[in-house]
Amino acid sequence: MSVHPNPGPAAGPLLKVEALRLKFGTREVLKGVDLTVRKGEVVVLIGASGSGKTSLLRCVNLLNLPSHGKITIGGEAIYSANPAARDGNGVPLATVNRIRAQTGMVFQQFNLFPHMTALENVMEGPVTVKKANRDATRREALDLLAQMGLADHVGKYPRQLSGGQQQRVAIARAMAMHPQVMLFDEPTSALDPELVGEVMKAMLDLARSGMTMLIVTHELGFAFEIADRVIFLDEGQIVEDGPPRDVLLRPTHPRLKSFVGRFHETADLLRPFLEGS
Template sequence: MNAVVQPTPLVRARNVHKSFDHLEVLKGIDLDVATGEVVAILGPSGSGKSTFLRCINHLESISRGSVEVDGEQIGYQFKKGRLVALSSHTIMLQRRKIGMVFQQFNLYPHMTALQNIMEAPVGIHGQSRSEARKEAMALLDRVGLLAKADSYPRQLSGGQQQRVAIARALAIKPKLMLFDEPTSALDPELVGEVLATMRDLAGQGLTMIVVTHEIGFAREAADRVVFMDDGKVVEQGKPDEVIGNPQHPRTRSFLSRFI
């Protein structure tokens, strides 16, 4: 019988450690994410979720271990058996395959929604303005904001600004999307529209890692739920398993506050 060859994961994290001075925030994270998979990361504040997400695209440098995206070591290369930091230019090129949406929208206030989305394709990736505009309009349509193309951030609600931020991240055509608690800065009545956009992206097969406290989204949209605590992966599995029948006492304790 021939062995089944498993596809290489899009994201491969091994023994990832991160310390800030003497504070160890990540204590050996191992995680694979397959192409097209949606992974929701849950856990209490201070558990290292956002730090781990930022390590994936090298917004934070790791202290030990390795992170690969699409088969490429992010931020470093091995030379003579040890990791050597890459140049900032090379890291910027690596980030082309990784889109990220933050808690805060970080839109340029002096640019319209359309201009915000066009900025990276034109200014960083050298795309023609006409092509970037066409694709940006399609992305605004995709997130339900085509009518707001010429609106400035101050003229948009928080939910609309976050959907523009999602479109902006998609404009670089990433293979991987990272979401760092994308609804935490929103008023409760605006959360649903952002989650609906994210559900649509998940349904379209985009690979996503989502740090969130939205248990309903994790249950409905994620292929896998990862629970982190104290800088470690405590438990992971299908949403119905981790959320519906958690095995670890720490997971049960955390989820009892939401369910």
């Protein structure tokens, strides 16, 4: 059950990851990952701790440089590793800053600038990196903060905001760069339980607005609600990829079965669907 307007058969791949491998020293943590995300699609990545979820997101915005493979965003090859290179790393095909601007990343720990207000945090990227017009950027930042339900908090500093509010500022800040894809790495896992819902709601609204999103989360109920597709990563490889109903309710891989089974609250939440299907 997708919250997302159907992108339709015409929607081509926006993000394409091909045969991606990543090594830390001699240890290979991504072992040939192929992944396609269409424009407007919401894909949730799940997997055990250490399976490579964060590493994969970090490759997509070049915080990690893959040892092999190719990443394409909007038809432009942003990275193509040259396995013949001595250190195993290839050369980015375009400049790193421009590529990073194609993706907006939201981290577990918000990472806001503590000495800047919410509004200044959101304006910082467009004004300093993109040299955008200050007045236009300000208007847009105010709009984005309002969309995140923060119209009354634009002048506050991070320390004056709750974790949920800070995370919504972080989402607005990433959106201000007009990314083609939004990447989320466990955006709710550092929050007090009562603040998780407001961040999920903001992400659901973003999904409904047509944003292309790649999300790492351990909240399987949320994954079920927001995802067009769920991908299970196991030891650096994708072992299941499909609609949430299939991956979460009818897992086939034994480790996915036990992974899904561990989440009792989620199992309770999904039971009505299980019984009805």
